[in-house]
Amino acid sequence: MAPTSEPLTAARILEATEEVLRRHGPAKATVVDVARALGVSHGSVYRHxxxxxxxxxxxxxxxxxxxxxxxxxxxxxxxDPEARLRTWFTTLFEAKRHKAGDDPELFATYMVLIGEHSAVVDRHIADLTGQLTTIVEDGVRRGVFASASPAVTARAVFDATGRFHDPCYVRDWEQPGIDDEFEAVVGLVLRGLRV
Structure with missing residues (x-):
């Protein structure tokens, strides 16, 4: 990233950090490298x-x-809550596959970083299961889904579909037949939720 006259913001620093990580990997990337990419001192980065x-x-x-x-x-x-749930899982699976396939070096870098920051991952999973809970609650309210506890159901559904969004399964995502397997699991989950 070439230095610019734009004000130094957290967003600009994060963009530069992503580029530095892509180039150097997590083991070699430093704050000095990020500062150099931005054309500022490393102290400026540390202020953010x-x-x-x-x-x-x-x-x-x-x-x-x-x-x-x-x-x-x-x-x-x-x-329709059922259609939204299917779309949600399809979008999640596609997003994860694109992250892994479109930029494998950066994906590998993030796998290292995620291992360092489990609280960030925990918040991410809580956000995703919260989104699922909202859809399940809507399905229960409309009489489409049966669930005594939408939050527990949402977490169970999230865990049941882990092969299609947990990065530890990244090698499976490009295997022949994975889309059919995905459809089978999501179909099974949806049938299990119906009233």
Missing amino acids: FRTKAALREAVTERWLDRTSASLSGIVAEDG
């Missing part, structure tokens, strides 16, 4: 992020939040 760990945590959270944001619109829709 007090430590290297805080910077790495923020860039990891930003990466995960992109997925959450793409799903939140589906949750906000007023359509």
